[in-house]
Amino acid sequence: MADAAVIGAQWGDEGKGKIVDWLSARADVVVRFQGGHNAGHTLVIDGETYKLSLLPSGVVRKGCVGVIGSGVVVDPFALIAEIDRLAGQGVAITPDNLRIAENATLILPVHSELDQMREASAAGVKIGTTKRGIGPAYEDKAGRRGLRVVDLASPETLPAKIENLLVHHNALRRGFGEAELDAGALVDTLKEIAPKIAPFAAPVWRELDLARKAGKRILFEGAQGVLLDVDHGTYPFVTSSNTVAGQAATGSGLGPGTVDYVLGIVKAYTTRVGEGPFPTELDDDVGRRLGERGREFGVVTGRKRRCGWFDAALVRQSLKIAGVDGIALTKLDVLDGFEELKVCVGYRIGGETYDYLPAGAERQAAAAPVYETMAGWSGSTERARSWAELPAEAVKYVRRIEELIETPVALVSTSPERDDVILMRDPFQD
Ligand code: GDP
Numbered sequence: 006m007a008d009a010a011v012i013g014a015q016w017g018d019e020g021k022g023k024i025v026d027w028l029s030a031r032a033d034v035v036v037r038f039q040g041g042h043n044a045g046h047t048l049v050i051d052g053e054t055y056k057l058s059l060l061p062s063g064v065v066r067k068g069c070v071g072v073i074g075s076g077v078v079v080d081p082f083a084l085i086a087e088i089d090r091l092a093g094q095g096v097a098i099t100p101d102n103l104r105i106a107e108n109a110t111l112i113l114p115v116h117s118e119l120d121q122m123r124e125a126s127a128a129g130v131k132i133g134t135t136k137r138g139i140g141p142a143y144e145d146k147a148g149r150r151g152l153r154v155v156d157l158a159s160p161e162t163l164p165a166k167i168e169n170l171l172v173h174h175n176a177l178r179r180g181f182g183e184a185e186l187d188a189g190a191l192v193d194t195l196k197e198i199a200p201k202i203a204p205f206a207a208p209v210w211r212e213l214d215l216a217r218k219a220g221k222r223i224l225f226e227g228a229q230g231v232l233l234d235v236d237h238g239t240y241p242f243v244t245s246s247n248t249v250a251g252q253a254a255t256g257s258g259l260g261p262g263t264v265d266y267v268l269g270i271v272k273a274y275t276t277r278v279g280e281g282p283f284p285t286e287l288d289d290d291v292g293r294r295l296g297e298r299g300r301e302f303g304v305v306t307g308r309k310r311r312c313g314w315f316d317a318a319l320v321r322q323s324l325k326i327a328g329v330d331g332i333a334l335t336k337l338d339v340l341d342g343f344e345e346l347k348v349c350v351g352y353r354i355g356g357e358t359y360d361y362l363p364a365g366a367e368r369q370a371a372a373a374p375v376y377e378t379m380a381g382w383s384g385s386t387e388r389a390r391s392w393a394e395l396p397a398e399a400v401k402y403v404r405r406i407e408e409l410i411e412t413p414v415a416l417v418s419t420s421p422e423r424d425d426v427i428l429m430r431d432p433f434q435d
């Protein structure tokens with residue numbers, strides 16, 4: 006039985022949610038393995054839009070179990086709010102279709118506050134985070150002072166653990182000139198929310214092992230994208246977790262051989278939210294047209310996404326780093342009607358030519374794209390479900406991308422709707 010992982014291959018928002026939802030028809034279990042509610046994954050099913058942040062996209066499909074692995078940072082308040090929001094759309098989330106790793110780290114209000122203080126501060130590098138407390142929670146996890154989901158099951162241990170956490174946070178808060186926190190109030194709010202989270206807590210590693218033994222199909226759902234990976238992304242303008250496919254195993258408690266097929270999600274052009282280098286960014290009418298046609302506004306923060314041409318050099322690099330076997334090319338329809346299209350094939354940096362983006366924020370910011378120009382198409386690709394429906398120039402664009410990124414296209418997505426997909430190779434095929 007083949008298990009597959011879906012990961013973003015650019016700076017996030019590639020359309021992972023739509024593809025995971027589509028693939029979940031063939032899966033029994035969908036697992037999130039990193040990130041938190043900084044993610045915003047959009048599903049459109051028969052005209053109804055579902056926006057998921059922390060919940061795996063599989064939960065919307067009946068019979069599919071969603072799992073939040075230990076690599077995820079879980080804000081219990083945001084989780085409950087999301088569960089309630091989905092209930093309002095007729096999707097019931099119960100311990101039968103959602104399991105949360107006992108050893109996942111909690112995001113607490115101190116984390117989002119610290120994230121906001123840093124982003125608002127005139128001192129230091131502004132990352133343009135989602136201000137959800139993701140970075141501070143991962144820092145506390147690595148600092149071995151974080152609280153975990155399992156701690157909610159033993160409320161009597163909370164005061165000492167929170168006191169310990171606040172030793173660190175109150176020192177930081179003093180530095181920012183903010184009021185110090187008292188453990189009591191935080192203990193009380195956690196005790197209040199604990200009974201709502203506890204029923205979902207489970208030894209996820211064990212349940213996934215049992216699922217594998219029973220021949221169930223597991224789909225791993227990545228959040229963010231390779232260029233936001235804390236090791237391999239455009240550091241320091243990245244998120245605080247590993248977003249590459251190897252994290253699917255670590256962040257869920259399974260071995261490195263677990264994932265048989267890695268599907269990289271690639272948008273047919275490029276977007277980025279927040280600060281940081283973006284060699285093919287377009288601050289002109291073409292960029293604005295991409296943003297409007299692609300409705301490029303953040304799901305989580307509502308921020309306008311920066312837009313630019315497809316960067317084949319950067320995507321090739323991402324796919325190699327993440328070990329991607331095939332890609333889903335999304336939002337091809339957004340390129341309908343452009344007279345010509347540019348594709349970045351390398352960079353000029355300080356008189357040197359590169360076919361990859363070298364490390365170092367300064368060099369990355371100085372990278373000038375080297376473009377190849379291709380003819381656009383006047384016909385429509387919107388809602389196409391077979392190759393035959395695509396204009397010849399669109400087929401050429403996809404084929405040229407495939408060549409440049411040295412990776413086959415397994416799927417093409419042509420609208421936000423669940424079933425508007427051209428299937429070339431089934432990621433679950435053995
Ligand atoms: P994710 O974070 O990778 O799941 O992506 P987001 O949901 O943040 O952003 C992708 C946006 O593009 C969402 O609004 C989707 O509904 C939409 N989308 C996904 N695939 C397609 C597609 O093929 N064509 C168009 N036009 N929109 C798409």
Ligand code: IMO
Nearest residue numbers: 017018043044045133134135228229244278279
């Ligand atoms: P999905 O899963 C796009 C970006 C933020 C910021 C940087 C760090 O929907 O693709 P963080 O809050 O994680 O510390 O912010 O990462 N970022 C995303 N950009 N899509 C996402 O998720 C993102 N999650 C974080 O904008 O630049």
Ligand code: MG
Nearest residue numbers: 018045046304
């Ligand atoms: Mg998103």
